Amino acid sequence: MEFFSLIDIGGTVAFAVSGTLAGLRKRLDLFGLVVIAFAPAIGGGTIRDVLIGHLPVRWITDSKVIILIVSVAILTILLRNQIEKLDKTLTFFDSLGLGFFTIRGIQEGLLVNMDIISCTILGTVTACFGGVLRDILLNEIPTLFRKEIYATACILGSLAYFSLRKVGFSEELVDFVTISVIFGIRILAIKKNISLPRI
Amino acid sequence: MEFFSLIDIGGTVAFAVSGTLAGLRKRLDLFGLVVIAFAPAIGGGTIRDVLIGHLPVRWITDSKVIILIVSVAILTILLRNQIEKLDKTLTFFDSLGLGFFTIRGIQEGLLVNMDIISCTILGTVTACFGGVLRDILLNEIPTLFRKEIYATACILGSLAYFSLRKVGFSEELVDFVTISVIFGIRILAIKKNISLPRI
Amino acid sequence: MEFFSLIDIGGTVAFAVSGTLAGLRKRLDLFGLVVIAFAPAIGGGTIRDVLIGHLPVRWITDSKVIILIVSVAILTILLRNQIEKLDKTLTFFDSLGLGFFTIRGIQEGLLVNMDIISCTILGTVTACFGGVLRDILLNEIPTLFRKEIYATACILGSLAYFSLRKVGFSEELVDFVTISVIFGIRILAIKKNISLPRI
Numbered sequence: 001m002e003f004f005s006l007i008d009i010g011g012t013v014a015f016a017v018s019g020t021l022a023g024l025r026k027r028l029d030l031f032g033l034v035v036i037a038f039a040p041a042i043g044g045g046t047i048r049d050v051l052i053g054h055l056p057v058r059w060i061t062d063s064k065v066i067i068l069i070v071s072v073a074i075l076t077i078l079l080r081n082q083i084e085k086l087d088k089t090l091t092f093f094d095s096l097g098l099g100f101f102t103i104r105g106i107q108e109g110l111l112v113n114m115d116i117i118s119c120t121i122l123g124t125v126t127a128c129f130g131g132v133l134r135d136i137l138l139n140e141i142p143t144l145f146r147k148e149i150y151a152t153a154c155i156l157g158s159l160a161y162f163s164l165r166k167v168g169f170s171e172e173l174v175d176f177v178t179i180s181v182i183f184g185i186r187i188l189a190i191k192k193n194i195s196l197p198r199i
Numbered sequence: 200m201e202f203f204s205l206i207d208i209g210g211t212v213a214f215a216v217s218g219t220l221a222g223l224r225k226r227l228d229l230f231g232l233v234v235i236a237f238a239p240a241i242g243g244g245t246i247r248d249v250l251i252g253h254l255p256v257r258w259i260t261d262s263k264v265i266i267l268i269v270s271v272a273i274l275t276i277l278l279r280n281q282i283e284k285l286d287k288t289l290t291f292f293d294s295l296g297l298g299f300f301t302i303r304g305i306q307e308g309l310l311v312n313m314d315i316i317s318c319t320i321l322g323t324v325t326a327c328f329g330g331v332l333r334d335i336l337l338n339e340i341p342t343l344f345r346k347e348i349y350a351t352a353c354i355l356g357s358l359a360y361f362s363l364r365k366v367g368f369s370e371e372l373v374d375f376v377t378i379s380v381i382f383g384i385r386i387l388a389i390k391k392n393i394s395l396p397r398i
Numbered sequence: 399m400e401f402f403s404l405i406d407i408g409g410t411v412a413f414a415v416s417g418t419l420a421g422l423r424k425r426l427d428l429f430g431l432v433v434i435a436f437a438p439a440i441g442g443g444t445i446r447d448v449l450i451g452h453l454p455v456r457w458i459t460d461s462k463v464i465i466l467i468v469s470v471a472i473l474t475i476l477l478r479n480q481i482e483k484l485d486k487t488l489t490f491f492d493s494l495g496l497g498f499f500t501i502r503g504i505q506e507g508l509l510v511n512m513d514i515i516s517c518t519i520l521g522t523v524t525a526c527f528g529g530v531l532r533d534i535l536l537n538e539i540p541t542l543f544r545k546e547i548y549a550t551a552c553i554l555g556s557l558a559y560f561s562l563r564k565v566g567f568s569e570e571l572v573d574f575v576t577i578s579v580i581f582g583i584r585i586l587a588i589k590k591n592i593s594l595p596r597i
Binding site: 132136 | 223226227228229230231232245249255262265266279335336337338
C-alpha cells in the first residue's frame with residue numbers, strides 16, 4: 001500500500017512536471033501553466049472515468065491531488081533552471097507512474113467486469129491519454145502517436161498482468177511484475193532510442 | 200436486420216480506413232495509426248453516448264468492433280498502395296455509413312424521449328463528429344467545418360426521417376428512405392463538387 | 399430571477415457571437431460557423447456536466463438555447479460588418495456572462511455537496527472552457543492559457559462568493575457582489591491591458 005502510494009504520488013508529480021515544462025516551452029501564462037500541469041497528471045484518468053461512467057471523475061473531489069498538482073506547477077516554474085538537471089529522476093518516476101497508472105486503469109475495468117481487451121484499453125488510456133490531452137491543448141500532434149515506445153509498454157504490461165493472474169500468482173506479485181515490465185520496456189526504449197516503425 | 204448489420208460493418212470499415220489513411224499522410228507510427236483508425240469509426244458514437252449519459256460507452260465492451268477496427272487499420276497499412284484504387288468502394292460505404300450512423304444517433308435520442316431537434320443533433324454528432332475528433336488529433340481544423348456537404352446531408356436526412364414517421368410510414372421504410380436521402384445528397388455533392396458557401 | 403435570465407441570455411449571445419466571429423476569421427463554411435458558435439456558448443457547461451456526471455448535458459434537451467445560438471450565429475454572419483461596432487456592448491455582456499456562468503458552475507458543485515476548491519474549478523470551467531473548446535476546434539493554442547485576465551477573474555470571484563457566504567450575506571447579495579467582482583476585474587483588465595505574467 002505504502003509502496004503504491006509512493007508510486008502514485010511520484011508518477012503524478014513527474015507527469016505534472018512534464019506538463020508544466022511543455023507549457024513553458026510554448027510560453028503560456030501562469031494560469032495556462034497550472035492548467036497544462038493538470039492535463040497529463042489527471043487527463044488519462046478523466047477520460048477513463050468518462051468512458052466507463054464513473055462520475056463525478058475522481059480528481060474533482062480530491063483536493064489533495066488538486067493542491068499537489070498546483071504546487072508542483074508553481075515549484076516547476078520557480079525552479080525551472082534547476083529542474084532540467086533532475087531529468088533522470090523525472091524519467092524514473094514517469095516510467096514508474098506509467099506502470100502504476102496502467103494498473104489503476106485495469107483495476108477500474110475489472111471492477112465493472114470488463115474483459116482483457118477492454119481493461120487493456122482502459123489501462124493504456126489512463127497511463128497515456130493525459131499526454132495526448134496535453135499535446136492537443138498545446139496545438140501539437142500527440143507525441144504518443146508519432147514516436148517513442150510508450151503505449152506499447154502499457155499494452156505489453158497489461159498482457160503480462162492477465163497472463164500472471166491466470167497462472168494464479170498473488171495480487172501483489174502480479175502488480176509488481178506488471179510495473180517492472182512497463183518500467184523496463186520504457187527505460188530500455190529511452191536508453192536504446194527505440195521507437196515504433198513509421199510507415 | 201441483416202441489411203443493417205452489413206451497413207454498420209461496411210460503414211465502420213470505411214470510416215476506419217479513412218482514419219488510417221489520414222494518419223499515414225501525417226506519418227504517425229504504428230500505434231498512432233491504430234488509434235487514429237478508431238477516431239472516425241467510434242468517435243461520433245462516443246461523443247453521443249457521453250452527451251446523453253449512456254455509459255460505459257458502447258464500443259469499450261464490444262470486443263468485436265475493437266478487433267474489427269484494429270484489423271482494418273493493419274490491413275490498410277499493409278495494402279496502402281492497393282487501397283487507393285478502392286476509392287469508389289470506400290466512398291460508397293462511407294456514404295452509406297453516414298446514413299446508418301445518423302439513424303443510430305436518432306434512435307438513441309428517441310429511446311430517451313428527446314425531441315426532433317435533439318435527435319437531429321445526436322444523429323449528426325454520431326455520423327460526423329468522429330471525423331472532427333480525427334482532425335483534432337491530427338492537428339487540423341476539422342474538414343467538417345470548412346468544406347463538403349456532409350453534416351448538411353445528415354440534417355436533411357433527419358428531417359426526412361421525422362417527416363416520414365409523422366406521415367405514418369413503417370419503421371423499415373422510414374429507415375430506408377432516410378439512408379437513401381443522406382447517401383444521395385452525399386454522393387451528389389461529391390460528384391458535382393458542391394459545398395456550403397464560405398462567407 | 400428576471401435579472402439573472404437577462405444575464406444568462408446576454409452572456410450566451412455574447413459568447414455565441416464571439417465564436418461565430420472567430421470562425422469567420424478562419425473562413426469556416428456555414429455549418430462550421432454554427433457549430434463554432436455553440437462551442438463558447440455551451441462548451442463550458444458541457445464539460446462541467448460531464449465531469450460531475452449530470453447527464454444528459456443540459457443544453458441537448460433545451461431547444462430554446464439551441465434555437466437561440468443558431469439564430470445568433472446566422473444574424474452574426476448577416477450583420478458581420480455592423481457587429482464590429484457593437485464591440486463595447488459585446489464586451490459588456492461577455493464580462494457579465496463570465497460572472498453569471500461562474501456562479502452557475504459553483505451552484506452545480508454545491509448541489510452535489512462539493513467543497514470550495516471543487517466548486518471554484520467547476521465555476522471556472524463553466525465560464526472559461528467553452529472558449530478553450532472553440533480555440534482547439536479552430537486549431538489554436540487556447541487564448542485562455544496565454545493572455546488576458548479571464549480565469550483569474552472567475553477564481554477571485556469564486557473566493558469572494560464563498561467569503562461572503564460564510565459571513566452570512568443573503569444569496570442575492572452574494573450573487574450580485576460575485577458578478578460585480580468578476581465583471582469589474584475583467585473590464586479593468588481590458589481597459590488597462592493587464593495580463594498574467596509569462597515566464
